[in-house]
Amino acid sequence: MAPHADELVRRLAAGLRAAELYAPQHPLVQRSIQALASALSAALADASSLVIGFIGDDVVVNDARLGKGSASLTGFVRGLRDREIEKITFHRGVTPTEVQAFLIELAVKKGTQPLADRLAAADVRRIAIGRLSIEEAEPDQVGIEAAKRVYHTAVESAEALWDQARAGEQPDPETARKIIDSLANIVNQDRTSLMALTALKKYDNYTFTHMVNVAALSMAQARALNLDGPLLREFGFAALMHDIGKVHTPLEVLNKPGKLTTDEFTVMKQHVVDGAHILRRTPEMPALAPIVAFEHHLKQDLSGYPENIGHRKLNLCTMIVSIADVFDALRSNRPYREGLATTRIKSIMAEQGNPAFNQILLRRFVNLMGLFPIGTIVRLNTEEVGVVTAEHPDDPFRPQVKILYDATGEQLDAPYLANTWERDSRGAFPKAVVESVDPDGVELDPLTVL
Ligand SMILES: [Fe+2]
Ligand SMILES: [Fe+2]
Structure with missing residues (x-):
């Protein structure tokens, strides 16, 4: 192990904590930058590079495991895991300026750009972040542009699968596998971009985008449950093909702009049985599909x-x-209605006791997609409007809200806090968030209220 590896990691953790808490010019931040920079130059005196890896709760320096960490180190490791950083490589010659830029960028929890891009922009060349299992991704394999290409290719391939099934052929498992592999890649590397893509509404080929969206949204959920590898892919296959039985549904039923008659609904329901038949006959299709x-x-x-x-x-x-399916169906533009806003969908899906969904998985999904983050302007069931000031630790649907406008739209002289998780004497929730409100429609900067 590199000499004083322990000390080095501790200084890195302290530096990150300081950069998270204080402005870059704060003396505490400056001091910890100097401390880290000198520890690095000592460690790199007789080595060309030094790798700090994070495996589970363990810290590894140049392949040697550090002694069991203190509580402060545990938080540090978890923070890096949240940022999806599995290793940091320092190269000899790293300057205090680079250390400073690195800590400041690292301290930003959710940047507009991937951390690697921001480091490159800040001219940090002797510190690299990456994953342990796979080498640092090529710059053109991540980011929204790359995700877009993958997405479009996936939609085209989904159309091919659909056409094969409709012609009575077996959907080509190789085509499906390519879609799933490419989605698995971005679900692992750049989930945010992929989720953003599935939210685009401009597409009109609903059938194929729905296949890909449900696959992506399901794989993202599965990944967040820590599933990976072959099982993650099986989930992807099953999600991609969930509606394939609809190849036998007559188009006038499939695209009918109004409510289906009882007979038509009976025809529609057949797609779940037809789908199971098609998939059971398709070789190489996982049994889950x-x-x-x-x-x-x-x-x-x-x-x-x-x-x-x-x-x-x-x-x-x-x-x-099921969660991904309903979410995507509600969000998409269909011949008979416009896609709904995300928050509206989430509250529909979360309606008390909705038997359609497993409530724990639904909560996790909502957390994944983000629900009412602090600063969101929301309308309550009482018609009052306010700003979310705190999230409930266990219940993303019931935040704390600072009420600013009364039910008539009149601005309050004395805004007050409402905890929407509180019940009245009969056990009911008197106040509930109904939806988020477009800040453009309100004369109010939510940030000034917090
Ligand atoms: Fe379906
Ligand atoms: Fe569906």
Whole structure:
């Protein structure tokens, strides 16, 4: 192990903490930059580079594990994991200026650009961040542009799969595998870009974008549950193909602008059985795929369809796909209605006791997509309008809100705080957030209120 590796990691942790808490010019920040820079130049006196890796809760310096960390180090490791950094490499000759720029950029939890890009822009060349398992990604493999290319290719391939199934052929597993592999890559490396893409509404080829969106949204959920590797891909396959049975649904039913008649709905329901048949006959399709196709409209309490199938516990993948499926369907523009706003969808899905979804997974999904972050302007069920000032630790649907406008739209002289998680004497919630409000429509800068 490099001499004083322990000390070095501690200085790095202290430097990051200082940069998170104080402005760059603050003496504490400046002092910890100097301390880290001198520790680095000592450590790099007889080595050309030094690698600090983070594996689980352990810190590894040049492949040697550091003694069990103190509580302060645990927080540091977790912070890096949140930023998806698995290793930091320092090269000899690293300057205090680079150390300073590095700590300041690292302290930004959610930058507009990936950290690697910001470091490059700040001319930090002797400090690199990356993953342990895979080498640092090529610059053109991450970012929104790369995600866009992957997404468009995936939608085109999904169309090919659809056409094969409709012609009565088996959907080519190789085509599906390519889609899933490319999605798995960005789900791992640049989830934010992918999620942003699935939110675009300009596409009109709903059928194929829906396949890809549900796959992406399901894989992102699965990844957030720590699934990876072959299982993550199986979830992707199942999600991508969940509606493939619709190749047999007549177009006049599929695209009908109004409510379906009872007969038409019976025809529509057939897609879950047809899908399971198609997928069971497709070689190399994971066994999970026909199960999810069969189950994805069943709901938690089996009140959906197919009806009367006896007792059954839904597969975890089905629960995840159901959430992604409904979310994407509500958000997309269809012939019969405009896509809904994200917050509206989330509150519809979260309606008390909605049997369609597993509530724990739904909460996690909402957290993943972000719900009412601090600073969001929201409308309550009471028609009052306010700004979210704090999130409830366990319940993203019930934040604390500073009420600024009363039910008539009159601005309050004395704004007050409402905890929407509090119940009244009868156990009901008197105040609930209904939706977020476009800040452009309100004469108010939410940041001035916080
Ligand atoms: Fe479906
Ligand atoms: Fe669907």
